[in-house]
Amino acid sequence: MSPTTYAKALNTALRDALTEDPDVLVLGEDVGALGGVFRITDGLTRDFGEDRCVDTPLAEAGIAGFAVGLAMQGFRPVVEMQFDAFGYPAFEQVVSHIAKMRNRTRSALPMPITIRIPYAGGIGGVEHHCDSSEGYYVHTPGLHVVTPATPADAYSLLREAIASDDPVVFMEPKSQYYAKAELELPTRTEPIGQAAVRREGADVTLVTYGPQVAAALKAAEVAAAEEDWDVEVVDLRSLVPFDDATVEASVRKTGRAVVLAEAQGFAGMGAEIAARVQERCFHSLAAPVLRVTGLDIPYPPPKLEHTHLPGIDRILDTIARLQWDDEPDLTHAPQEVSA
């Protein structure tokens, strides 16, 4: 066993996919000699040729549309959007074609395309480099949306994504690129669509994904040490398809649920999770399902991002509101009118 970073796991997954399947192509900006700005494609052009790992012209709509054409010819393009917000020019191709092609053609033209997107913040990036853009993709029928939080899942889910005949938006939390785990590659965890219980607990379920899994685990440790709450942490891993069964089993067991997402909260992935838990587990719940999310603001400048990111205190404050002593949570109760 040796320590493997999340970035290295992704690089190895791309290598193994390129080796095993000649139809796999890697396309993007700076993915060649530079190895990508995060070095996820490091050495691929050297080892597989400019023909397999391709520096494209600088145009995301072009990259995505080109991938559609390649997929029509049976290739499996793996495209890189350099940063979350730089995937927006590709949005039309993703939403109007990649997501819909199978449906429009009665499955005659599947789109086995993987769209890798480094996303979310916590890295001190200046504007347009830290968006949590998953909400746009999960709201688009036809796309699978996957976001590994550990090096093992990074490897395994990327292999699954590339092998999938459906398009997969593969969202990589940048803050986790240098996270390490003792790991021998190749490795397989579970197929796309299965959540993982990262920490067992009896009192409350913290449902989260991507960049916030690490924060959830830390908060759980603090909760155990300081508050005597036994927190169970569920890492969704796959946002679409959504693993209702794992989330449901956990919440039924603990009877309380907090949803944790780094993205702005309004109408986001966190809202979907909270709604599903409430619909399925209402009679097992001792308190309303609460959310801890980013603020509903454009991603802040580096010196203010800590105000935006959920963080341990906000997670614990929210858990504290789960009616532990049968005290109702008055946060949203009507305000008394002062005289």
Added chain:
Amino acid sequence: MSDITELLPCPEPVQLLAADGSAVDPGEQARARGYAMPAPEDLLAVWRGMVVGRRFDAQATALTKQGRLAVYPSSRGQDACQVAPVLALDEQDWLFPTYRDSMALVTHGIDPVEVLTLLRGDWHCGYDPRATRTAPQCTPLATQAVHAAGAAHGLTRRGTDGIALCLIGDGATSEGDFHEGLNFAAVFEAPAVFLVQNNKYAISVPLAKQTKAPALAYKGVGYGVRSEQVDGNDPAAMLAVMREAYAHARSGHGPVLVEAHTYRMEAHTNADDATRYRTADEVDEWTGQDPIVRLQAYLVQQGHLDDHRIQEVRDEADDLAADLRTRMNAEPTVEPLELFDHVYDRPTPQLLEQREMVRSELDSHVTQQEMESAR
């Protein structure tokens, strides 16, 4: 439909000064287009702007190494492209810069600390775009091209004779928005001037992988946009060509596309490792093309510049750098609650709730600190 020869750029990049600072004949087509050696006082202004601008750039790079800036994309080597076009603008004109163009903004008279706000990370745009007639530095590539077209059209509709100058990189010409910007400007005969700083790279990707066009300047022709190419390391040619471009746009003849051939001497940003994709020899070759050396040699040779004046401007540049250092070394005050102030004209009720949450977090944090210091 305009005559295609009117649209086509000169066959070679326009040059008025050779690398050694000697004056050269720019050729017949260039002369016909009115490109002539600018007056000495104008060249002196450009030279001074470049000396100060480069000192600013070096200081910003140093501040980044000290951790004062989150990131800095240097424009060293592109000094002539940063300075001459901005100095040639009129008061009513608007500027549309990118992340690369901090030197241009300083040249434009914007407080260097306000210019660096974005990169220091205490806010996004640090200057007042209306007061400075300068759009926020644009990072989503090429999107500013369409803004410039619209702004230029707006200036005309408002009855001014202002123009919009759009700065853009070579790589960004591959984005759809660049093409839409040119086309919109052409269709509306908007007084926009698009200056492509072809510094040969888009991060690691050389221009050869972006285009098969003989030069980026040829991209204007298909849109009916008058086009030009110029030696971007020749400050005299830059000034002459941009002035003509502005005059063309200002007089209602529609947009102009100018490609400046230059070179990015530093890595893409401080975070980039340029050794992965280019050789030191290649960079060295461009050292011999330095725009400041070139213009200074010409001005000294012509007797317009002496050691005394050179020293004076160097001192002025050092003063600016020292002032910038001092002001940037003070940790900026940031106000977390300001995060809620500018999302909407009137914040939504939900946003006000979140503001309240952050305010009480801040209050309890202060109380905690007070309790700790009282102990």
